[in-house]
Every structure is written in structure tokens, then in C-alpha cells.
Amino acid sequence: MNVRISGEFRPGVINAPSSKSFSQRYILYSAFSNIPVTLKNVSFSDDERIALEIARACGADIEFNDSLTIKPDFRCPDEINAGESGTSLRLVTGLLAARRCKTFIHEEASLLKRPLDDLIKTLSEKNVVFNNLGNGIMIDASNSIPSDSIIDGGRSSQFVSSMMMYHSLTSGSLKALNIVSNDYIKITIKTLNDFGISVYNSNGFFEFGKTLMKGNKICIEGDYSSAAFWIVLGLFKGDIEIKNLKSDSCQPDAAIINIINGISERKIDIYNNKIVVHKTGFLGDLYIDVAKNPDLAPPLSIIGIFSDIAVHILNYRRLEIKESNREENIISMARSFGALIEKNDNEMVIRRGKISLPERISFSDHRMIMSSIIAGLISSGDILYENIENISKSYPGFLNDLSNLGYYILK
Ligand SMILES: O=C(O)C1=C[C@@H](OP(=O)(O)O)[C@@H](O)[C@H](O)C1
Numbered sequence: 001m002n003v004r005i006s007g008e009f010r011p012g013v014i015n016a017p018s019s020k021s022f023s024q025r026y027i028l029y030s031a032f033s034n035i036p037v038t039l040k041n042v043s044f045s046d047d048e049r050i051a052l053e054i055a056r057a058c059g060a061d062i063e064f065n066d067s068l069t070i071k072p073d074f075r076c077p078d079e080i081n082a083g084e085s086g087t088s089l090r091l092v093t094g095l096l097a098a099r100r101c102k103t104f105i106h107e108e109a110s111l112l113k114r115p116l117d118d119l120i121k122t123l124s125e126k127n128v129v130f131n132n133l134g135n136g137i138m139i140d141a142s143n144s145i146p147s148d149s150i151i152d153g154g155r156s157s158q159f160v161s162s163m164m165m166y167h168s169l170t171s172g173s174l175k176a177l178n179i180v181s182n183d184y185i186k187i188t189i190k191t192l193n194d195f196g197i198s199v200y201n202s203n204g205f206f207e208f209g210k211t212l213m214k215g216n217k218i219c220i221e222g223d224y225s226s227a228a229f230w231i232v233l234g235l236f237k238g239d240i241e242i243k244n245l246k247s248d249s250c251q252p253d254a255a256i257i258n259i260i261n262g263i264s265e266r267k268i269d270i271y272n273n274k275i276v277v278h279k280t281g282f283l284g285d286l287y288i289d290v291a292k293n294p295d296l297a298p299p300l301s302i303i304g305i306f307s308d309i310a311v312h313i314l315n316y317r318r319l320e321i322k323e324s325n326r327e328e329n330i331i332s333m334a335r336s337f338g339a340l341i342e343k344n345d346n347e348m349v350i351r352r353g354k355i356s357l358p359e360r361i362s363f364s365d366h367r368m369i370m371s372s373i374i375a376g377l378i379s380s381g382d383i384l385y386e387n388i389e390n391i392s393k394s395y396p397g398f399l400n401d402l403s404n405l406g407y408y409i410l411k
Pocket residue numbers: 020021022087155156157158161180181184294295
């Protein structure tokens with residue numbers, strides 16, 4: 001679906017959607033561990049729905065009234081669908097192996113392009129057999145033999161998280177090497193702890209205790225990578241209050257607060273479970289490391305397009321393996337607004353050029369579509385945005401939240 005967005009900014013309040021990194025972990029781990037869980041504040045993004053359908057395929061009964069309750073009754077599924085969710089695909093691969101299943105995992109085209117090989121390598125050493133069938137992978141772990149593992153996390157921390165869940169359900173220790181996006185491991189550890197699993201972690205060496213848990217009630221905290229879009233808009237347009245954000249969150253992208261406050265004249269105000277962003281000038285260049293916060297690169301790149309500071313994106317090549325080639329797409333978005341791009345081995349630098357206004361922007365990647373909408377609102381251009389239905393992969397309420405800030409959709 002293609003839309004234009006009209007209206008004038010007015011200060012407003014946004015409720016951050018649920019962190020799909022957390023919710024997918026709780027849903028999948030409940031289904032595979034056979035420990036029930038009740039979740040509050042789930043936003044039902046496409047990725048969360050993917051995890052719920054996988055749980056159903058594994059025998060879980062899913063109830064929704066005010067909260068979402070997973071009542072597991074584990075059985076190996078003949079087939080499941082991982083959609084476009086890298087998180088669900090990687091985690092469920094380790095969980096299916098732990099449960100010695102023989103299962104076909106359907107994948108959307110964009111997911112098929114994303115790496116899984118390091119995880120397959122580690123599991124294959126346990127006699128787990130993988131066959132690529134073109135529209136997904138067949139995993140056969142029926143004759144697998146648990147053993148200590150070594151996993152290379154240099155392409156995705158999700159490989160490490162997957163093996164952590166594998167070992168928490170089987171036995172043996174895990175040694176993780178070269179972990180990128182390292183802080184996502186904290187989300188996995190918190191999830192396992194909430195299911196009663198103790199996790200010993202010493203410099204990438206992990207051991208796991210057995211569960212003591214009979215079920216749990218969890219409120220899924222608001223997502224900082226989704227809040228990032230509103231933080232960037234508020235820096236240029238005016239006050240935005242973003243609720244449902246834990247000030248002591250272990251989410252890697254909670255780092256955005258310190259990143260912004262480190263370079264802005266007027267600081268983001270932080271409260272116990274909300275923040276307030278203010279329009280401000282900047283004191284110095286912004287640096288974002290994709291090896292730590294890959295999902296912040298698309299929204300933060302906007303600051304380089306429209307402000308008098310440059311945005312330096314470090315380790316930018318990792319952006320190639322997300323839902324789209326975000327390295328190329330960030331460059332394309334920046335250039336469509338006239339920005340200047342420099343690249344060397346270590347960093348990509350985005351600087352304001354002679355501001356231009358694109359007539360239309362066409363991305364398929366949810367974070368690129370939302371980023372280009374924020375850029376368009378800052379530019380006040382009359383822009384046609386394409387494929388906006390893809391936003392629901394992570395943030396189904398994004399367009400509705402725009403109306404809290406004075407904007408409305410023209411279809
Ligand atoms: O574990 C997770 O929940 C995620 C890890 C990150 O991926 P990488 O570890 O591959 O960087 C991030 O980009 C993704 O949105 C969610």
C-alpha cells in the first residue's frame with residue numbers, strides 16, 4: 001500500500017510497542033520448554049505472530065484476553081513458518097535441535113538470503129542433518145547427540161542465543177566466539193532466568209542450570225529500536241513523550257539515550273518508565289556502531305541528513321544481512337534527501353548536503369520505510385511512501401501513532 005502523510009507536528013505522547021526481541025524469546029521458549037507463560041503488553045507485530053504460530057504448531061494452546069497466555073504441550077511439528085523473522089528462525093533452529101525434531105522450516109525470500117551457516121555448522125557437529133529445500137530448510141535432529149558446543153557469533157548474536165536455548169534444554173557447555181550485537185545475549189539470559197534457568201557466563205563461556213519454574217507472568221517492556229524513530233523526530237520537531245520504556249532496560253538499543261544525550265544541547269529527560277525528547281541543536285558528530293546497535297543505524301542516519309553534524313556509522317558492512325541491504329538502503333535514503341556520503345573500510349559518514357525532496361520512496365524493509373517517513377516529516381516534503389504494510393513486521397501501530405503527533409495518512 002502507498003500513502004502520503006499530511007498535517008503539522010504537535011507535541012504528543014507515544015506508547016512504545018513491545019520489544020519483539022523479548023516477546024519472541026518468551027513465546028518460543030515456553031512452547032519448547034513446556035513451561036507456561038503469561039505475557040502482557042504484546043503488540044502483535046508480524047514477527048510476534050510468527051512466533052505464536054510456531055508455538056501452536058508445537059502443540060501450545062494460545063489464549064488471549066487481557067494478556068497472552070501460552071499453555072504448552074510440546075510435540076515436534078512436521079513443519080513451521082519462520083516468515084521474515086531472523087530472530088524466530090535462528091532461535092527455533094536451536095530449539096528444534098534440542099527437542100530432536102524432524103521439521104521443515106518455511107522461510108520468506110528475504111529470510112532465505114540471510115546467514116544461518118555458522119549455526120548449521122555447530123549443530124551439524126551433533127549429527128543434526130540440514131537440507132536446503134529452496135523455500136526453507138529441513139532439519140532432522142532425530143539422531144542428534146548432545147555435546148559441548150563452540151559457536152561463531154561473528155555474523156549474528158542470534159546464533160549464540162539459539163545455542164544458549166539449545167543447551168538450556170539439553171546439556172553441555174557453550175563457547176561463543178566473536179559475538180557481534182553482544183548485548184542481545186543479555187535479553188536471552190533474562191528470558192532464561194525468567195523460566196528458572198540459571199546461566200553461568202564467563203567471557204563467552206556459558207553453562208546452564210536446570211529449570212525450577214512452573215510458569216511465569218511477564219510484562220514485555222517497550223522497544224527502544226522502535227522508540228528511536230520518535231526520538232529522531234522529536235530532536236527536530238519538538239517535545240515527544242515516549243512511554244513504556246524501562247530506564248534500566250537491558251535492551252542494547254537503550255544505548256540511544258546516552259548516544260543522543262552525549263551530543264545534544266538539550267538532553268532527553270528520563271523517568272522510571274518513560275522519556276521526553278526535546279527539539280535541540282547538536283554539540284558534535286554522532287557515532288553509531290553497527291556491531292553493537294545494528295537496528296539504530298537507519299533512524300540515526302537521519303540526523304546526518306538534516307543537521308549540522310555528521311553521523312558516523314561504524315562496522316556498516318553488517319547492515320547487508322538484515323531484512324534488506326541496509327548499507328545500500330541508508331545510502332539511498334540519505335542521497336534522496338541530498339545528503340553527502342563518504343565510505344572507508346571502517347565507517348560510513350553521512351553529512352547534510354543541499355536538501356532535496358524525493359517524490360516517492362520505495363523500500364521493502366520495515367525499518368527503512370519507517371526511517372524514510374521520519375525523514376520525510378522532518379523535510380516537510382510531499383512524498384509517496386510505498387509498501388507501508390511491511391511496517392507491521394515490527395511496529396503495527398506506527399502509522400496510528402503518527403496521529404498522536406498531528407499527522408494523518410492520505411491513501
Ligand atoms: O536477538 C535479537 O533479538 C536481535 C538481534 C540483532 O540481530 P544480530 O544479532 O544478527 O545483529 C537485531 O538486529 C535483531 O533485530 C534482533
